[in-house]
Amino acid sequence: MRVPGILISTLRSFSLPTPGAGLVRTRMLGSFTRCMSSKRKMDHLERTASNYRQNALYPAEVCGMINESETVKRLRIAVHPDFSFKAGQWVDFFIPGMETVGGFSMCSNPGLLQREGVIELAVKYTTHPPAHWIHTMCALGSRVDLRVGGNFFFDPSPAEPSVDLLLVAGGVGINPLYSILLHSSDLLRLNRTAGGQGYNIGSVHICYSAKNIQELLFKHSIIEVCQEFPDKFSCGFHVTQSTDVDQHLQPFVNCGRITPAELQAHVDPKRTLCYLCGPPPMIEAFSQTLMDLGLPKDRILFEKWW
Template sequence: MEVNKISAKVLKTEFLCNNIKLIRIKVDNSKDFLPGNSIALHINDSQKYFSVIYSSFDYVEIMVKLSDSKSTSFIFNELKENDVIEVSGPHSKAFDLSHSDHITFIAGGSGIANFLYAVKYLYENKSAVYVNVIFSSRHPEELVFKKDLDNYSKTPNFKVHYIVTNSEPRINQGYLHSFVKDNKGLFYICGPKTMISDVASYLKNLKVPEERIIYDKY
Protein backbone atom coordinates (compact mmCIF):
# COMPACT_ATOMS: atom_id res chain seq x y z
CA MET A 1 0.00 0.00 0.00
CA GLU A 2 1.38 3.39 -1.00
CA VAL A 3 1.99 5.75 1.90
CA ASN A 4 0.59 9.27 1.67
CA LYS A 5 3.60 11.49 2.34
CA ILE A 6 3.32 15.18 3.11
CA SER A 7 5.91 17.94 3.38
CA ALA A 8 6.69 19.11 6.89
CA LYS A 9 8.97 21.71 8.43
CA VAL A 10 11.27 21.22 11.40
CA LEU A 11 10.40 23.96 13.88
CA LYS A 12 12.74 23.07 16.72
CA THR A 13 15.42 20.65 17.87
CA GLU A 14 16.48 20.51 21.50
CA PHE A 15 18.83 18.30 23.49
CA LEU A 16 17.04 16.63 26.41
CA CYS A 17 20.33 15.01 27.41
CA ASN A 18 23.53 14.22 25.52
CA ASN A 19 21.99 11.36 23.50
CA ILE A 20 18.28 12.24 23.34
CA LYS A 21 16.70 15.05 21.34
CA LEU A 22 13.24 16.55 21.08
CA ILE A 23 12.20 17.44 17.53
CA ARG A 24 9.13 19.59 16.81
CA ILE A 25 7.65 19.23 13.32
CA LYS A 26 5.00 21.43 11.71
CA VAL A 27 2.37 19.25 10.03
CA ASP A 28 -1.01 20.23 8.62
CA ASN A 29 -2.81 17.21 10.09
CA SER A 30 -1.40 17.45 13.62
CA LYS A 31 -4.89 17.20 15.16
CA ASP A 32 -5.21 13.68 13.72
CA PHE A 33 -2.44 12.39 16.01
CA LEU A 34 -3.71 10.82 19.23
CA PRO A 35 -1.93 9.22 22.20
CA GLY A 36 -0.34 5.99 20.99
CA ASN A 37 0.07 7.15 17.37
CA SER A 38 3.42 7.39 15.62
CA ILE A 39 4.74 9.44 12.73
CA ALA A 40 7.10 8.24 9.99
CA LEU A 41 9.99 10.39 8.81
CA HIS A 42 11.00 9.58 5.24
CA ILE A 43 14.69 10.37 4.99
CA ASN A 44 17.21 9.31 2.32
CA ASP A 45 14.99 6.59 0.79
CA SER A 46 14.20 5.07 4.18
CA GLN A 47 11.49 5.60 6.75
CA LYS A 48 11.73 5.68 10.51
CA TYR A 49 8.78 5.60 12.91
CA PHE A 50 8.68 7.64 16.11
CA SER A 51 6.06 7.82 18.84
CA VAL A 52 4.34 11.19 18.99
CA ILE A 53 5.02 12.59 22.45
CA TYR A 54 2.76 15.61 21.98
CA SER A 55 0.44 17.08 19.36
CA SER A 56 -0.67 20.71 19.20
CA PHE A 57 -2.85 22.63 16.75
CA ASP A 58 -0.15 22.78 14.05
CA TYR A 59 2.77 20.60 15.14
CA VAL A 60 3.79 17.28 16.64
CA GLU A 61 6.79 16.45 18.80
CA ILE A 62 8.93 13.34 18.80
CA MET A 63 11.85 12.12 20.88
CA VAL A 64 14.93 10.72 19.11
CA LYS A 65 17.64 8.72 20.86
CA LEU A 66 21.02 8.41 19.16
CA SER A 67 21.65 4.85 17.98
CA ASP A 68 23.70 2.80 15.54
CA SER A 69 20.91 3.04 12.98
CA LYS A 70 22.09 5.09 10.00
CA SER A 71 18.72 6.78 9.50
CA THR A 72 18.27 7.55 13.21
CA SER A 73 21.81 8.93 13.43
CA PHE A 74 21.10 11.20 10.46
CA ILE A 75 17.88 12.47 12.03
CA PHE A 76 19.63 13.05 15.36
CA ASN A 77 22.76 14.73 13.99
CA GLU A 78 21.69 16.43 10.77
CA LEU A 79 18.08 17.63 11.07
CA LYS A 80 18.03 21.35 11.77
CA GLU A 81 15.43 24.03 12.36
CA ASN A 82 13.67 25.08 9.11
CA ASP A 83 14.59 21.86 7.28
CA VAL A 84 11.75 20.55 5.10
CA ILE A 85 11.22 16.79 5.18
CA GLU A 86 8.60 14.25 4.15
CA VAL A 87 6.47 12.57 6.80
CA SER A 88 3.44 10.30 6.95
CA GLY A 89 0.92 9.32 9.58
CA PRO A 90 -0.74 8.87 11.93
CA HIS A 91 0.56 5.30 12.21
CA SER A 92 0.06 2.75 15.01
CA LYS A 93 -3.16 2.24 16.91
CA ALA A 94 -4.19 4.96 19.34
CA PHE A 95 -4.51 3.97 22.99
CA ASP A 96 -7.96 3.27 24.39
CA LEU A 97 -7.81 5.31 27.58
CA SER A 98 -11.51 5.31 28.39
CA HIS A 99 -12.26 1.72 29.41
CA SER A 100 -10.23 1.28 32.57
CA ASP A 101 -10.19 3.09 35.89
CA HIS A 102 -6.57 2.12 36.54
CA ILE A 103 -3.65 2.26 34.07
CA THR A 104 0.00 1.47 34.72
CA PHE A 105 2.57 2.62 32.15
CA ILE A 106 5.90 0.77 32.43
CA ALA A 107 8.73 2.27 30.38
CA GLY A 108 12.32 1.23 29.89
CA GLY A 109 14.68 3.94 28.65
CA SER A 110 13.46 5.84 25.60
CA GLY A 111 10.35 3.64 25.66
CA ILE A 112 8.87 6.45 27.76
CA ALA A 113 8.24 8.24 24.45
CA ASN A 114 5.39 5.83 23.76
CA PHE A 115 3.51 7.00 26.86
CA LEU A 116 4.27 10.69 27.35
CA TYR A 117 1.37 11.90 25.21
CA ALA A 118 -1.09 9.54 26.92
CA VAL A 119 -0.02 10.63 30.40
CA LYS A 120 -0.17 14.32 29.46
CA TYR A 121 -3.58 13.81 27.83
CA LEU A 122 -5.02 12.15 30.94
CA TYR A 123 -3.56 14.87 33.16
CA GLU A 124 -4.72 17.83 31.06
CA ASN A 125 -8.23 16.40 30.72
CA LYS A 126 -8.45 15.92 34.50
CA SER A 127 -9.16 12.24 34.03
CA ALA A 128 -10.41 10.26 37.01
CA VAL A 129 -8.31 7.28 35.88
CA TYR A 130 -5.72 6.26 38.47
CA VAL A 131 -2.37 6.44 36.68
CA ASN A 132 0.94 4.87 37.66
CA VAL A 133 4.07 5.57 35.62
CA ILE A 134 7.08 3.32 36.22
CA PHE A 135 10.06 4.83 34.41
CA SER A 136 13.26 2.79 34.38
CA SER A 137 16.49 4.13 32.90
CA ARG A 138 20.13 3.16 33.05
CA HIS A 139 21.32 6.67 33.92
CA PRO A 140 19.55 9.47 35.85
CA GLU A 141 20.14 12.04 33.10
CA GLU A 142 18.04 9.88 30.75
CA LEU A 143 14.95 10.34 32.93
CA VAL A 144 13.72 12.89 30.42
CA PHE A 145 10.65 15.06 31.10
CA LYS A 146 11.07 14.33 34.81
CA LYS A 147 9.98 17.87 35.69
CA ASP A 148 6.69 17.40 33.82
CA LEU A 149 6.11 13.94 35.27
CA ASP A 150 6.81 15.21 38.79
CA ASN A 151 4.27 17.97 38.23
CA TYR A 152 1.62 15.45 37.15
CA SER A 153 2.31 13.41 40.27
CA LYS A 154 1.09 16.29 42.44
CA THR A 155 -2.40 15.20 41.39
CA PRO A 156 -3.82 12.56 43.79
CA ASN A 157 -4.56 9.98 41.07
CA PHE A 158 -1.14 10.29 39.35
CA LYS A 159 1.93 8.54 40.71
CA VAL A 160 5.38 8.39 39.10
CA HIS A 161 8.08 5.94 40.14
CA TYR A 162 11.69 6.10 38.91
CA ILE A 163 14.27 3.33 38.76
CA VAL A 164 17.91 4.01 37.83
CA THR A 165 19.31 0.61 36.95
CA ASN A 166 23.01 1.45 37.21
CA SER A 167 22.51 1.89 40.97
CA GLU A 168 19.25 0.05 41.76
CA PRO A 169 17.80 -3.40 41.02
CA ARG A 170 15.85 -3.73 37.78
CA ILE A 171 12.07 -4.10 37.76
CA ASN A 172 11.20 -7.52 39.18
CA GLN A 173 8.09 -9.45 40.14
CA GLY A 174 8.24 -8.40 43.77
CA TYR A 175 8.40 -4.74 42.78
CA LEU A 176 5.37 -5.06 40.48
CA HIS A 177 3.22 -6.86 43.05
CA SER A 178 2.05 -3.63 44.69
CA PHE A 179 0.87 -2.23 41.34
CA VAL A 180 -1.52 -5.09 40.62
CA LYS A 181 -4.94 -3.90 41.79
CA ASP A 182 -7.22 -6.96 41.78
CA ASN A 183 -5.89 -7.58 38.25
CA LYS A 184 -8.44 -5.13 36.82
CA GLY A 185 -6.14 -2.44 35.46
CA LEU A 186 -4.39 -2.11 32.12
CA PHE A 187 -0.62 -2.44 31.89
CA TYR A 188 1.13 -0.73 28.98
CA ILE A 189 4.80 -1.68 28.53
CA CYS A 190 7.43 -0.28 26.18
CA GLY A 191 11.18 -0.84 26.20
CA PRO A 192 13.93 -3.19 25.06
CA LYS A 193 12.83 -6.70 24.08
CA THR A 194 14.27 -8.43 27.14
CA MET A 195 12.64 -5.91 29.47
CA ILE A 196 9.28 -6.40 27.74
CA SER A 197 9.49 -10.19 27.99
CA ASP A 198 10.51 -10.11 31.65
CA VAL A 199 7.87 -7.61 32.76
CA ALA A 200 5.09 -9.34 30.81
CA SER A 201 6.10 -12.65 32.39
CA TYR A 202 6.10 -11.13 35.89
CA LEU A 203 2.61 -9.70 35.36
CA LYS A 204 1.28 -13.03 34.09
CA ASN A 205 2.77 -14.73 37.16
CA LEU A 206 0.84 -12.20 39.24
CA LYS A 207 -2.35 -13.41 37.52
CA VAL A 208 -2.85 -10.36 35.32
CA PRO A 209 -4.89 -11.55 32.31
CA GLU A 210 -2.93 -11.44 29.07
CA GLU A 211 -5.49 -9.18 27.39
CA ARG A 212 -4.70 -6.49 29.98
CA ILE A 213 -1.00 -6.49 29.12
CA ILE A 214 -0.28 -4.27 26.10
CA TYR A 215 3.26 -3.81 24.88
CA ASP A 216 5.41 -2.36 22.15
CA LYS A 217 9.03 -3.43 21.57
CA TYR A 218 11.67 -1.17 20.07
Protein backbone atom coordinates in the same frame (compact mmCIF):
# COMPACT_ATOMS: atom_id res chain seq x y z
CA MET B 1 3.07 21.43 27.17
CA ARG B 2 5.89 23.88 26.52
CA VAL B 3 9.58 23.03 26.43
CA PRO B 4 11.68 25.63 28.28
CA GLY B 5 14.51 26.98 26.18
CA ILE B 6 13.49 25.17 22.99
CA LEU B 7 14.61 26.83 19.80
CA ILE B 8 11.52 27.89 17.87
CA SER B 9 11.64 29.12 14.28
CA THR B 10 9.26 31.74 12.92
CA LEU B 11 6.16 30.08 11.52
CA ARG B 12 4.18 33.09 10.31
CA SER B 13 5.12 32.55 6.68
CA PHE B 14 5.20 28.75 6.94
CA SER B 15 2.45 26.82 5.19
CA LEU B 16 2.31 23.13 4.43
CA PRO B 17 0.90 21.97 1.10
CA THR B 18 -2.35 20.08 1.20
CA PRO B 19 -1.95 16.32 0.71
CA GLY B 20 -3.58 15.27 -2.55
CA ALA B 21 -2.09 13.22 -5.32
CA GLY B 22 0.85 12.52 -3.05
CA LEU B 23 -1.16 10.47 -0.57
CA VAL B 24 0.46 7.15 0.13
CA ARG B 25 -1.94 4.24 0.42
CA THR B 26 -1.09 1.29 2.63
CA ARG B 27 -2.85 -1.74 3.99
CA MET B 28 -4.80 -1.08 7.17
CA LEU B 29 -4.77 -4.16 9.36
CA GLY B 30 -6.21 -4.26 12.86
CA SER B 31 -4.22 -7.14 14.33
CA PHE B 32 -1.28 -6.29 16.55
CA THR B 33 1.77 -8.46 16.08
CA ARG B 34 2.79 -9.55 19.57
CA CYS B 35 5.77 -11.72 18.72
CA MET B 36 8.37 -10.24 16.43
CA SER B 37 11.67 -12.04 16.51
CA SER B 38 14.32 -12.62 13.92
CA LYS B 39 18.03 -13.18 13.85
CA ARG B 40 18.24 -10.65 11.03
CA LYS B 41 17.57 -7.13 12.24
CA MET B 42 14.43 -5.95 10.46
CA ASP B 43 13.88 -2.32 9.60
CA HIS B 44 10.95 -0.28 10.86
CA LEU B 45 8.65 -0.91 7.89
CA GLU B 46 9.21 -4.67 8.07
CA ARG B 47 8.61 -4.85 11.83
CA THR B 48 5.39 -2.88 11.59
CA ALA B 49 4.04 -4.28 8.30
CA SER B 50 0.95 -5.73 10.00
CA ASN B 51 0.21 -2.60 12.06
CA TYR B 52 -2.46 -0.05 11.25
CA ARG B 53 -1.30 2.92 9.18
CA GLN B 54 -3.15 6.02 8.10
CA ASN B 55 -3.56 6.50 4.36
CA ALA B 56 -2.01 9.96 4.17
CA LEU B 57 1.61 10.99 4.00
CA TYR B 58 1.80 14.54 5.38
CA PRO B 59 4.48 17.18 4.81
CA ALA B 60 5.99 18.70 7.96
CA GLU B 61 8.72 21.12 9.04
CA VAL B 62 11.11 21.06 12.00
CA CYS B 63 10.45 24.21 14.04
CA GLY B 64 12.26 23.43 17.31
CA MET B 65 15.20 21.41 18.60
CA ILE B 66 16.58 20.73 22.05
CA ASN B 67 19.01 18.23 23.60
CA GLU B 68 16.84 16.23 25.98
CA SER B 69 19.94 14.37 27.25
CA GLU B 70 23.48 13.70 26.08
CA THR B 71 22.18 11.04 23.70
CA VAL B 72 18.59 12.13 22.96
CA LYS B 73 17.47 15.04 20.79
CA ARG B 74 13.91 16.31 20.93
CA LEU B 75 12.33 17.75 17.78
CA ARG B 76 9.30 19.99 17.60
CA ILE B 77 7.62 19.57 14.23
CA ALA B 78 4.91 21.74 12.66
CA VAL B 79 2.43 19.51 10.87
CA HIS B 80 -0.42 19.85 8.38
CA PRO B 81 -3.83 20.84 9.86
CA ASP B 82 -5.30 17.47 8.87
CA PHE B 83 -2.60 15.51 10.73
CA SER B 84 -3.92 13.55 13.74
CA PHE B 85 -2.77 10.77 16.03
CA LYS B 86 -3.69 8.91 19.19
CA ALA B 87 -1.54 8.98 22.33
CA GLY B 88 1.01 6.18 22.03
CA GLN B 89 1.24 6.00 18.23
CA TRP B 90 4.32 6.48 16.05
CA VAL B 91 5.17 8.02 12.69
CA ASP B 92 6.89 6.69 9.62
CA PHE B 93 9.57 9.36 9.22
CA PHE B 94 10.54 10.07 5.59
CA ILE B 95 13.67 12.16 4.97
CA PRO B 96 14.12 13.66 1.48
CA GLY B 97 16.79 11.80 -0.45
CA MET B 98 17.07 8.97 2.09
CA GLU B 99 15.82 5.47 1.27
CA THR B 100 15.60 4.24 4.88
CA VAL B 101 12.38 5.17 6.67
CA GLY B 102 12.55 5.95 10.38
CA GLY B 103 9.99 4.98 12.99
CA PHE B 104 9.59 7.21 16.05
CA SER B 105 6.86 7.40 18.68
CA MET B 106 5.37 10.77 19.50
CA CYS B 107 6.40 11.89 22.98
CA SER B 108 3.87 14.74 22.87
CA ASN B 109 0.14 14.30 23.26
CA PRO B 110 -2.84 15.06 21.01
CA GLY B 111 -3.67 18.09 23.16
CA LEU B 112 -0.44 19.85 22.16
CA LEU B 113 -1.25 19.18 18.51
CA GLN B 114 -4.71 20.64 18.96
CA ARG B 115 -3.43 23.73 20.79
CA GLU B 116 -0.29 24.54 18.82
CA GLY B 117 -0.28 22.48 15.61
CA VAL B 118 2.93 20.66 16.49
CA ILE B 119 4.14 17.24 17.57
CA GLU B 120 7.34 16.27 19.36
CA LEU B 121 9.73 13.35 18.88
CA ALA B 122 12.59 12.39 21.20
CA VAL B 123 15.19 10.42 19.24
CA LYS B 124 18.19 8.60 20.68
CA TYR B 125 21.47 8.79 18.77
CA THR B 126 22.35 5.69 16.77
CA THR B 127 24.09 5.06 13.47
CA HIS B 128 20.75 4.07 11.91
CA PRO B 129 20.41 6.57 9.04
CA PRO B 130 17.23 8.42 10.12
CA ALA B 131 18.38 8.81 13.74
CA HIS B 132 21.89 9.76 12.59
CA TRP B 133 20.40 12.41 10.26
CA ILE B 134 18.35 13.88 13.11
CA HIS B 135 21.44 14.21 15.30
CA THR B 136 23.92 15.41 12.68
CA MET B 137 22.09 17.13 9.81
CA CYS B 138 18.58 18.10 10.88
CA ALA B 139 18.09 21.83 11.39
CA LEU B 140 15.33 24.37 11.94
CA GLY B 141 13.37 24.48 8.72
CA SER B 142 14.21 20.93 7.63
CA ARG B 143 11.31 19.37 5.74
CA VAL B 144 10.18 15.79 6.22
CA ASP B 145 7.11 13.68 5.50
CA LEU B 146 5.17 11.83 8.19
CA ARG B 147 2.65 9.00 8.26
CA VAL B 148 0.94 7.92 11.48
CA GLY B 149 0.63 4.28 12.48
CA GLY B 150 0.44 1.88 15.37
CA ASN B 151 -2.03 -0.25 17.31
CA PHE B 152 -0.50 0.77 20.65
CA PHE B 153 -2.47 3.73 21.98
CA PHE B 154 -4.80 5.02 24.71
CA ASP B 155 -7.90 6.70 23.36
CA PRO B 156 -10.86 6.30 25.73
CA SER B 157 -14.33 7.68 25.11
CA PRO B 158 -16.35 9.47 27.82
CA ALA B 159 -18.83 6.60 27.98
CA GLU B 160 -16.22 3.96 28.82
CA PRO B 161 -15.71 2.83 32.43
CA SER B 162 -12.53 4.03 34.08
CA VAL B 163 -9.38 1.94 34.11
CA ASP B 164 -6.20 2.19 36.15
CA LEU B 165 -3.16 2.63 33.95
CA LEU B 166 0.19 1.01 34.69
CA LEU B 167 2.86 2.41 32.36
CA VAL B 168 6.19 0.56 32.31
CA ALA B 169 9.05 1.99 30.27
CA GLY B 170 12.68 1.17 29.59
CA GLY B 171 15.03 3.75 28.05
CA VAL B 172 13.54 5.67 25.12
CA GLY B 173 10.52 3.39 25.42
CA ILE B 174 9.23 6.22 27.60
CA ASN B 175 8.15 8.18 24.51
CA PRO B 176 4.67 6.70 23.83
CA LEU B 177 4.01 6.25 27.55
CA TYR B 178 4.83 9.90 28.23
CA SER B 179 2.33 10.78 25.51
CA ILE B 180 -0.28 8.58 27.22
CA LEU B 181 0.52 10.16 30.61
CA LEU B 182 0.08 13.68 29.23
CA HIS B 183 -3.11 12.70 27.41
CA SER B 184 -4.51 11.21 30.62
CA SER B 185 -3.78 14.42 32.51
CA ASP B 186 -5.47 16.46 29.76
CA LEU B 187 -8.57 14.26 29.99
CA LEU B 188 -8.60 14.60 33.75
CA ARG B 189 -8.53 18.40 33.45
CA LEU B 190 -11.41 18.23 30.97
CA ASN B 191 -13.32 16.00 33.35
CA ARG B 192 -12.86 18.39 36.23
CA THR B 193 -13.91 21.34 34.08
CA ALA B 194 -17.05 19.43 33.14
CA GLY B 195 -17.87 18.81 36.79
CA GLY B 196 -17.15 15.10 36.62
CA GLN B 197 -19.42 14.53 33.61
CA GLY B 198 -16.60 13.85 31.15
CA TYR B 199 -13.92 11.18 30.90
CA ASN B 200 -13.61 8.56 33.63
CA ILE B 201 -9.93 8.60 34.54
CA GLY B 202 -8.68 6.13 37.13
CA SER B 203 -5.21 6.06 38.66
CA VAL B 204 -2.02 6.26 36.58
CA HIS B 205 1.33 4.90 37.78
CA ILE B 206 4.48 5.06 35.68
CA CYS B 207 7.50 2.82 36.28
CA TYR B 208 10.48 4.07 34.31
CA SER B 209 13.96 2.53 34.16
CA ALA B 210 17.07 3.98 32.52
CA LYS B 211 20.82 3.61 32.76
CA ASN B 212 21.35 6.78 34.80
CA ILE B 213 19.62 9.94 35.96
CA GLN B 214 20.62 11.86 32.82
CA GLU B 215 18.86 9.30 30.61
CA LEU B 216 15.58 9.53 32.53
CA LEU B 217 13.78 11.67 29.97
CA PHE B 218 10.96 14.04 30.94
CA LYS B 219 11.48 13.23 34.64
CA HIS B 220 10.75 16.75 35.90
CA SER B 221 7.59 17.05 33.81
CA ILE B 222 6.41 13.62 35.00
CA ILE B 223 6.89 14.68 38.61
CA GLU B 224 4.98 17.92 37.97
CA VAL B 225 1.99 15.98 36.63
CA CYS B 226 2.09 13.66 39.65
CA GLN B 227 2.20 16.65 41.99
CA GLU B 228 -0.69 18.34 40.18
CA PHE B 229 -2.87 15.23 40.63
CA PRO B 230 -1.45 13.46 43.71
CA ASP B 231 -4.64 11.47 44.21
CA LYS B 232 -4.47 10.08 40.67
CA PHE B 233 -0.89 10.02 39.37
CA SER B 234 2.29 8.49 40.79
CA CYS B 235 5.71 7.55 39.47
CA GLY B 236 8.75 5.46 40.30
CA PHE B 237 12.09 6.01 38.55
CA HIS B 238 14.79 3.34 38.44
CA VAL B 239 18.46 3.72 37.51
CA THR B 240 20.63 0.68 36.85
CA GLN B 241 23.92 2.50 37.43
CA SER B 242 24.74 4.16 40.72
CA THR B 243 24.70 7.93 40.42
CA ASP B 244 24.23 11.08 42.46
CA VAL B 245 20.59 12.08 42.71
CA ASP B 246 19.34 15.64 43.16
CA GLN B 247 17.45 16.19 46.40
CA HIS B 248 14.32 17.07 44.42
CA LEU B 249 14.42 13.67 42.67
CA GLN B 250 15.42 11.48 45.62
CA PRO B 251 11.87 10.56 46.73
CA PHE B 252 11.13 9.21 43.25
CA VAL B 253 14.35 7.38 42.34
CA ASN B 254 15.35 3.81 43.17
CA CYS B 255 18.66 2.17 42.38
CA GLY B 256 18.24 -1.08 40.48
CA ARG B 257 15.68 -2.48 38.10
CA ILE B 258 11.90 -2.36 38.35
CA THR B 259 10.80 -5.08 40.75
CA PRO B 260 7.80 -7.43 40.69
CA ALA B 261 6.81 -6.00 44.08
CA GLU B 262 6.39 -2.51 42.62
CA LEU B 263 4.32 -3.87 39.77
CA GLN B 264 2.18 -5.92 42.14
CA ALA B 265 1.34 -2.80 44.15
CA HIS B 266 -0.32 -1.33 41.07
CA VAL B 267 -2.02 -4.40 39.59
CA ASP B 268 -5.73 -5.02 39.97
CA PRO B 269 -6.72 -7.80 37.53
CA LYS B 270 -10.17 -6.27 37.05
CA ARG B 271 -9.16 -2.61 36.64
CA THR B 272 -5.55 -2.36 35.50
CA LEU B 273 -4.56 -1.83 31.89
CA CYS B 274 -0.80 -2.07 31.44
CA TYR B 275 1.22 -0.48 28.65
CA LEU B 276 4.82 -1.67 28.23
CA CYS B 277 7.45 -0.15 25.95
CA GLY B 278 11.15 -0.90 25.82
CA PRO B 279 13.69 -3.49 24.60
CA PRO B 280 12.21 -6.90 23.68
CA PRO B 281 13.82 -8.84 26.60
CA MET B 282 12.34 -6.38 29.09
CA ILE B 283 8.89 -6.61 27.49
CA GLU B 284 8.93 -10.40 27.52
CA ALA B 285 10.08 -10.59 31.14
CA PHE B 286 7.54 -8.08 32.47
CA SER B 287 4.68 -9.55 30.43
CA GLN B 288 5.26 -12.87 32.14
CA THR B 289 5.62 -11.23 35.55
CA LEU B 290 2.32 -9.39 35.12
CA MET B 291 0.51 -12.56 34.07
CA ASP B 292 1.99 -14.33 37.11
CA LEU B 293 0.49 -11.52 39.19
CA GLY B 294 -2.93 -12.32 37.76
CA LEU B 295 -3.24 -9.63 35.09
CA PRO B 296 -5.01 -11.11 32.05
CA LYS B 297 -2.99 -11.26 28.84
CA ASP B 298 -5.46 -9.07 26.99
CA ARG B 299 -4.84 -6.28 29.52
CA ILE B 300 -1.11 -6.20 28.77
CA LEU B 301 -0.30 -4.08 25.72
CA PHE B 302 3.20 -3.56 24.48
CA GLU B 303 5.43 -1.96 21.87
CA LYS B 304 8.90 -3.36 21.20
CA TRP B 305 11.61 -1.00 20.02
CA TRP B 306 14.96 -2.24 18.81
